[in-house]
Amino acid sequence: MQYTIVTGMSGSGKTKVIRYLEDMGYFCIDNMPPMLIPKFSEMLTSVNGKFNNVAFVVDTRVGDMINELLAQIDDLKQKGYDCKLLYINADDETLVKRYKETRRMHPIENTNGLLASIRQERKMLSALYEASDYVIDTSHLTAQGLLQELKEIYASGDTKQGLEINVMAFGFKYGMPLDADLVFDVRCFPNPFYIDELKHKTGNDKEVQDYVMSFPKSVTFMEKLEDFMKFMIPLYIEEGKISLTIAIGCTGGKHRSVTMTNKLADYLKSCDYMVNVSYRDMGRE
Structure with a gap:
């Protein structure tokens, strides 16, 4: 202690x-x-x-x-x-x-x-x-x-500046998260919900992840999102922010948003940020 x-x-x-x-x-x-x-x-x-x-x-x-x-x-x-x-x-x-x-x-x-x-x-x-x-x-x-x-x-030596980043997947049909600092809408990407073998899986399953990321625009989105974070997060640290909540939403909060949330969290962890991941609506039907 x-x-x-x-x-x-x-x-x-x-x-x-x-x-x-x-x-x-x-x-x-x-x-x-x-x-x-x-x-x-x-x-x-x-x-x-x-x-x-x-x-x-x-x-x-x-x-x-x-x-x-x-x-x-x-x-x-x-x-x-x-x-x-x-x-x-x-x-x-x-x-x-x-x-x-x-x-x-x-x-x-x-x-x-x-x-x-x-x-x-x-x-x-x-x-x-x-x-x-x-x-x-x-x-x-x-x-x-x-x-x-x-x-x-x-500030902890194994994370950058003591900033805590919360990355949340959510479904727009259940409402916007009130505590989000940044919100990204990924409903523009093809929805695994309409693929019979993927409908009952989630973005935590490799099959869903592979499907979502099989489209060039999904890969481009993640590249641009990572670049955006690389630019913005140091500015939040400089401003004195202790906690940052990033919300990524799709329709139901189960497939696309979970996949993108996991991808972003992995990137931020690779940058030595302290990252928490949550799936607000994944358990809802």
């Missing part, structure tokens, strides 16, 4: 960080008291590997208990856990501006004002800053820039 402890300055963007980590598949808990970390780690370990990546946000909202955090991190490491400390930072001017815009109260109450509270907090966190494995300064980062920094740290 891998742990990431997120800490840092109030107003630096820890909430955005935890949301991005959740999108990357992390189990996240915000505002975790350090003394509860051992109990939570035992509880999460007891559920048979259900939680592989865990992130806790621990900051000065817990008061003086923040001073216990380094000891708890050392304890996790001694127990054999992979535990990293991620410190989110921003300069004083940026933090003052953000608090003025949001009008939220700073967790450190200093009678000398907001800037004094920020400086007091920075001093409280100085040991954590020095001990951190990673530091991200968000002073001049856009939301996209922050996401890119996190991807460089956490």
Whole structure:
């Protein structure tokens, strides 16, 4: 099990960080008291590997208990856990501006004002800053820039940029998928449904695949679709997309769409993308 402890300055963007980590598949808990970390780690370990990546946000909202955090991190490491400390930072001017815009109260109450509270907090966190494995300064980062920094740290090494691609086959007669980012209509290709020996098979059967791909226009379609993906997917990654759903539809969602979905999924997997395949309507009659 891998742990990431997120800490840092109030107003630096820890909430955005935890949301991005959740999108990357992390189990996240915000505002975790350090003394509860051992109990939570035992509880999460007891559920048979259900939680592989865990992130806790621990900051000065817990008061003086923040001073216990380094000891708890050392304890996790001694127990054999992979535990990293991620410190989110921003300069004083940026933090003052953000608090003025949001009008939220700073967790450190200093009678000398907001800037004094920020400086007091920075001093409280100085040991954590020095001990951190990673530091991200968000002073001049856009939301996209922050996401890119996190991807460089956490994206899986065997997939590209941590992007998850869902390729779905569906039948138009059952309605369009509402969650699709890209939809392709393959009803223009010859339908195996009208071939007696293929009617009751699916695009997962070689006979159907061979029939669908026996037409030059089917081969040309797949070549152009692969070329389109080669161009578009890096743009989605650059834009910061975490999940992409591609839907391919035929009339019933059983023959042509399943064949094309499998072909596209195989191509994307060969490009080292993380790919999930589903056949929404294949079981329907």
